[in-house]
Amino acid sequence: MTYTVGLLHPGSMGSAFGAQLRARGHNVLWCPDGRSDATRRRAARAGLEPAALPELVSRSDVLLSLCPPAAAEEIAAQAAELGVVGTGTIYVEANAVAPPRVQCVTDRLAPMPVIDAAVVGSPPVGGKTPTLYLSGPSKQADRIVELFAGTDVRTHVLGDRIGQASALKLAYSSYQKVSRVLAAVAYGAAESYGVADELLVIAAKRTRSYLVETDYIPKTASRAWRWGPELEDVATLLADAGLPDSLMHAAAATLARWDDNRDEPLDIAEALEALRGERDLDDPS
Known part of the structure; x- marks a missing residue:
């Protein structure tokens, strides 16, 4: 089955997702209004079709929201205001936002089905294979699995509870991102006292993440x-x-x-x- 996907909005991750879908024969729309030249170039390289937002929303079988987290609820509100509610379109909230915010998106778009999604990994370029975790209504989750079949985006359904995917993403991010901040601070402290090389020797003795222990x-x-x-x-x-x-x-x-x-x-x-x-x-x- 060929889907029409409305991509909101194609940053480095979103455009790579769009390119994967295009390579599988799906139609991928994006809205260039107010977007930067860099975004326009990414969309063109990915082969995305430009469309005004009302057209994008009305034509899409799936609305895939991959935008800066701060804009997630605003993007959902725009979709709701354009009358997409109840049309059968699936809204995929794939931003790194907390479960209560995903629930706000779900409530705003009701009765339109919303899938809570989370991307773990790098953009699917150069052989990289991120995983798209999904939670929410099983019928719609299965359609998203079908959508990405044959692409370099792996899908994994966690369950039917909204919030599971976003909680997994943020739980993982809490360790991965903060640990990098801590590493920078620790290295900076050691460097200030001329012992940075010795710190690296000590750190190299441990290669396993505490997160799995x-x-x-x-x-x-x-x-x-x-x-x-x-x-x-x-x-x-x-x-x-x-x-x-x-x-x-x-x-x-x-x-x-x-x-x-x-x-x-x-x-x-x-x-x-x-x-x-x-x-x-x-x-x-």
């Missing part, structure tokens, strides 16, 4: 009472080096939620409850 969660909880003050000293180091120290203060404040756990071994579930402030550690039950 969940047994470290209760271990971290049990060490929080001494790690928190250490991070406050790290904050002092960073400030002396002219680097931002707010992340260290925030991490120390987070560790403080585990301060009472030094003598009490916890499992992962209990450690997370304490982190959320849901567990009363003074309750013997």
Whole structure:
């Protein structure tokens, strides 16, 4: 089956998605109104068809929203105002936004079906194969899987609950992006004292991500009472080096939620409850 897809709006990721769909014979529309010359060039290279927004919305079987996260709800509002609600078009909210914002988009567009989607990976160019995670109504999710069949975009349906895909994306981003910020800050601190090369030697000894070693969660909880003050000293180091120290203060404040756990071994579930402030550690039950 050939689909007509309205792409809102073709940045580097969106244009690459559009090119993949075009290569499979689908029609891909985009709206050039108010877009930059760089966006226009990307759209032209991807073979996307320009159309005014009302035409794009009225012709599309699928509206794929891939835009800066801050604009996600505004883009959905524009689609709703153009009368797409109830036409059978599927709206794919594929931006890196929190689940409550996806729910706002879903509510605004009702009864139009909305699929919560999240892209993990680099744009599908040069052999790269990102995964498009999907959650929402199963019938519509299956159609999006069909849409991307045969492209370099892999699809994975998580379930029928709106918010699952966006939660997965942001949970992953919280580690991947903040860890890169921390790496820059740590390297900057070491460089300020002439020990950057030695830092890299130490860091090279560990190649596995803590994100896949969940047994470290209760271990971290049990060490929080001494790690928190250490991070406050790290904050002092960073400030002396002219680097931002707010992340260290925030991490120390987070560790403080585990301060009472030094003598009490916890499992992962209990450690997370304490982190959320849901567990009363003074309750013997």
